[in-house]
Amino acid sequence: MTAVGTGRFGAVLNRIEKETAELRERGCPADYIPGLAGADIRRFGMAVAEPDGTVYGVGDWRTPFSTQSITKVFALALALSLEGEQIWRNLGREPSGNPFNSLVQLEYENGVPRNPFINAGALVVTDRLQSLTGDAAGQVRDLLRAESGNPAIDFVPEIAASEAAHGDRNAALAHFMASYGTIANPVPGLLAAYFRQCSIEASCADLALGASFLARRGVREDGSALLTPSQAKQVNAVMLTCGTYDAAGEFAYRVGLPGKSGVGGGIIAVVPGVCTLCVWSPGLDRRGNSVAGVSALDRFTTLTGLSVF
Ligand code: GLN
Numbered sequence: 562m563t564a565v566g567t568g569r570f571g572a573v574l575n576r577i578e579k580e581t582a583e584l585r586e587r588g589c590p591a592d593y594i595p596g597l598a599g600a601d602i603r604r605f606g607m608a609v610a611e612p613d614g615t616v617y618g619v620g621d622w623r624t625p626f627s628t629q630s631i632t633k634v635f636a637l638a639l640a641l642s643l644e645g646e647q648i649w650r651n652l653g654r655e656p657s658g659n660p661f662n663s664l665v666q667l668e669y670e671n672g673v674p675r676n677p678f679i680n681a682g683a684l685v686v687t688d689r690l691q692s693l694t695g696d697a698a699g700q701v702r703d704l705l706r707a708e709s710g711n712p713a714i715d716f717v718p719e720i721a722a723s724e725a726a727h728g729d730r731n732a733a734l735a736h737f738m739a740s741y742g743t744i745a746n747p748v749p750g751l752l753a754a755y756f757r758q759c760s761i762e763a764s765c766a767d768l769a770l771g772a773s774f775l776a777r778r779g780v781r782e783d784g785s786a787l788l789t790p791s792q793a794k795q796v797n798a799v800m801l802t803c804g805t806y807d808a809a810g811e812f813a814y815r816v817g818l819p820g821k822s823g824v825g826g827g828i829i830a831v832v833p834g835v836c837t838l839c840v841w842s843p844g845l846d847r848r849g850n851s852v853a854g855v856s857a858l859d860r861f862t863t864l865t866g867l868s869v870f
Contacts, residue, residue, distance in 0.1 A: 568617040570609045570836070570865065577607060578619040579787065579861045581853045582840075588844025588852035591824035596723030597627055600826065602844035607857055608765035610837045612777050616766050625762040627720055627843050629823030630661065632758045633683040634772065635701045640686050642793050643693050650687045651743045652677055654799050661806040661849055662730045672741025673781065676803040678821060681734045687755045688744040698757035708774065708782050709767040721753075721760035728752060765827070765839040772829045772837045775800075775819070797831055801869070805855075808848040815859040817868030828854040832867050 582819060590600040640648045657675040662691060667674065667681055674681035690697035706714045727772030735748045744751060774781050775797055779788030800819035805812040814821055820830040828842035828851055842853035862868045
């Protein structure tokens with residue numbers, strides 16, 4: 562990994578850091594996970610990784626933060642690489658239009674979640690990964706370590722425990738799906754794996770590098786293929802339509818890129834063939850997406866003219 566302060570988009574990043582300054586007063590950290598509630602909403606980092614492994618950024622771009630739902634992308638990529646189309650057996654790929662932790666659609670739709678990036682769908686992916694590998698969360702962590710070149714990336718047991726202690730909503734989703742036979746593993750172990758996966762801490766630099774295979778048509782840092790070009794396209798497409806929950810339409814409108822947010826305040830975004838981006842700022846809007854983060858990505862695509870449209 563080459564780390565430099567500037568690069569092809571260095572000037573743009575500097576401008577975005579200044580232009581989003583006043584937004585870093587807005588929004589609230591996720592408070593339903595007590596371990597995240599104390600995050601400082603003035604923190605801001607943004608990194609760009611180019612397909613050759615060059616990475617650079619501004620602000621707190623090297624500070625680890627709680628990746629949360631961003632890990633859903635890596636879990637899906639691993640599951641797709643291991644079992645291909647089979648992963649869609651009990652999993653849709655339509656936007657839900659509902660909050661990420663909503664239960665309401667599940668009963669109407671016979672226990673099959675709308676997509677892999679809401680919590681119910683992510684539990685299905687983690688369940689498959691657990692069955693296929695025996696250690697879903699470890700696989701996600703190891704993929705991130707390998708792609709970012711950072712062996713220090715790890716779980717944060719206190720965050721996993723904090724979420725588990727307040728995890729009634731996710732437990733309800735998992736038990737409900739178990740009643741339909743949508744998931745195979747015992748619920749307590751599945752929840753533990755899911756909370757561990759969500760507790761992974763990584764920086765903007767780590768995540769921008771980690772997601773680079775999505776800008777390289779599925780090719781990993783070492784040149785091997787994690788996904789086929791077609792599968793990489795599929796993951797990017799689901800990120801575009803479902804990656805920011807019930808704000809996915811607004812995100813596509815403003816940013817115009819495949820993106821995935823997490824309630825730690827991070828968002829990754831992909832410009833296929835050009836670069837991957839990661840932005841972090843913990844102040845969330847009411848749908849659980851970083852206020853300054855969405856604006857920073859909006860500014861990036863507006864200033865550079867880069868988007869998938
Ligand atoms: N761990 C969080 C949860 O399951 C992840 C949600 C998110 O980042 N949107 O509620």
